[in-house]
Amino acid sequence: MTETPSFDHRPDPELGAALRAALEPKDDHSAFVARVMAGYDGALERASIATLDVLAAWFRPGMVAAAAALVLGFLFGRTILDRAAPESIDTAMAPIEGPGLAALVTSNDPPDASVVFTSLVEQR
Amino acid sequence: MKPMPAEGLPPSPPLPPHHPPQPQGGPARIGGKEAGDDQALVAQTLAGNRAAFGDLVERHAGQARRVARAVLGDPDDADDAAQDGFLSALVKLGQYDARRPFGPWLMRIVANAATDRRRRRNVRRVEPLDTALVGGGPRPDAAAVRNELNEHLRVALAELPERRRKAVVLFDVEGYSHAEIAGMLGIPEGTVRSEVFHARRRLRTLLADWKEPMR
Numbered sequence: 625m626t627e628t629p630s631f632d633h634r635p636d637p638e639l640g641a642a643l644r645a646a647l648e649p650k651d652d653h654s655a656f657v658a659r660v661m662a663g664y665d666g667a668l669e670r671a672s673i674a675t676l677d678v679l680a681a682w683f684r685p686g687m688v689a690a691a692a693a694l695v696l697g698f699l700f701g702r703t704i705l706d707r708a709a710p711e712s713i714d715t716a717m718a719p720i721e722g723p724g725l726a727a728l729v730t731s732n733d734p735p736d737a738s739v740v741f742t743s744l745v746e747q748r
Numbered sequence: 749m750k751p752m753p754a755e756g757l758p759p760s761p762p763l764p765p766h767h768p769p770q771p772q773g774g775p776a777r778i779g780g781k782e783a784g785d786d787q788a789l790v791a792q793t794l795a796g797n798r799a800a801f802g803d804l805v806e807r808h809a810g811q812a813r814r815v816a817r818a819v820l821g822d823p824d825d826a827d828d829a830a831q832d833g834f835l836s837a838l839v840k841l842g843q844y845d846a847r848r849p850f851g852p853w854l855m856r857i858v859a860n861a862a863t864d865r866r867r868r869r870n871v872r873r874v875e876p877l878d879t880a881l882v883g884g885g886p887r888p889d890a891a892a893v894r895n896e897l898n899e900h901l902r903v904a905l906a907e908l909p910e911r912r913r914k915a916v917v918l919f920d921v922e923g924y925s926h927a928e929i930a931g932m933l934g935i936p937e938g939t940v941r942s943e944v945f946h947a948r949r950r951l952r953t954l955l956a957d958w959k960e961p962m963r
């Protein structure tokens with residue numbers, strides 16, 4: 625034992641045997657196996673129940689989240705549909721008042737800044 | 749409920765209804781052909797074969813109980829922890845990677861179960877040395893001396909930090925490699941070497957003191 629350096633990468637058989645003897649259970653090996661096997665069904669059942677518990681715990685928040693998503697989706701969709709889309713580019717470019725954008729883009733003269741500004745403000 | 753099957757499991761060859769019983773306490777190290785048998789037993793357990801799980805317990809019970817006892821000290825607590833470990837392994841069997849050896853995977857679960865139990869009960873059973881033992885009282889025969897040594901070793905082991913205890917038992921008693929222990933304990937291999945070194949230094953001193961009287 626003492627010849628084996630502590631950093632030896634091999635197990636120390638003497639120390640190992642001494643520790644093994646010190647840790648060896650004294651009672652019947654088969655009794656322990658039987659005891660473990662007695663818990664076999666219970667362990668699997670508990671695991672199954674635990675899985676159901678997890679699912680149950682997630683069920684209510686899941687339903688609330690799904691309902692919230694549905695309501696939000698409905699509101700968003702309705703907002704989109706309520707916006708009347710212009711029928712054509714001409715309609716979109718049509719001035720609300722005054723010469724507007726169409727006049728600006730078709731004119732040969734440089735645009736008047738006040739007209740541009742007014743058009744933009746009017747569009748809003 | 750059956751344990752969930754894992755991916756990568758080898759096809760399960762038919763096994764005889766019962767393996768020949770292992771020696772009391774099981775082998776110190778399960779490898780080679782036995783490791784292959786472990787994989788087959790795992791596959792059969794996953795298929796719902798209760799007896800196959802019984803064979804796994806039979807094979808690894810001794811090792812699991814020793815490792816748990818190294819952590820907990822008390823043999824009853826250790827058996828409780830080893831049992832917890834086996835049943836926990838049964839439930840988690842679907843997570844086991846069949847390409848790796850089963851023993852280290854199981855021992856990791858058992859060691860963790862023992863650590864959990866120790867934390868829960870806040871147990872540190874470092875029992876005071878019997879004055880008769882400390883004083884080197886009368887030693888009627890070699891068996892009595894051996895019992896005293898065992899008691900001293902258990903006490904010395906209990907005084908070591910938990911990780912050191914696990915490392916030296918897994919290495920010197922159960923025969924796992926540094927790399928395997930590193931995987932089990934979730935620490936670097938160099939740390940395992942260091943833990944084994946320090947544990948050996950303490951335990952060898954104790955053992956050397958007791959060698960002469962036992963002759």
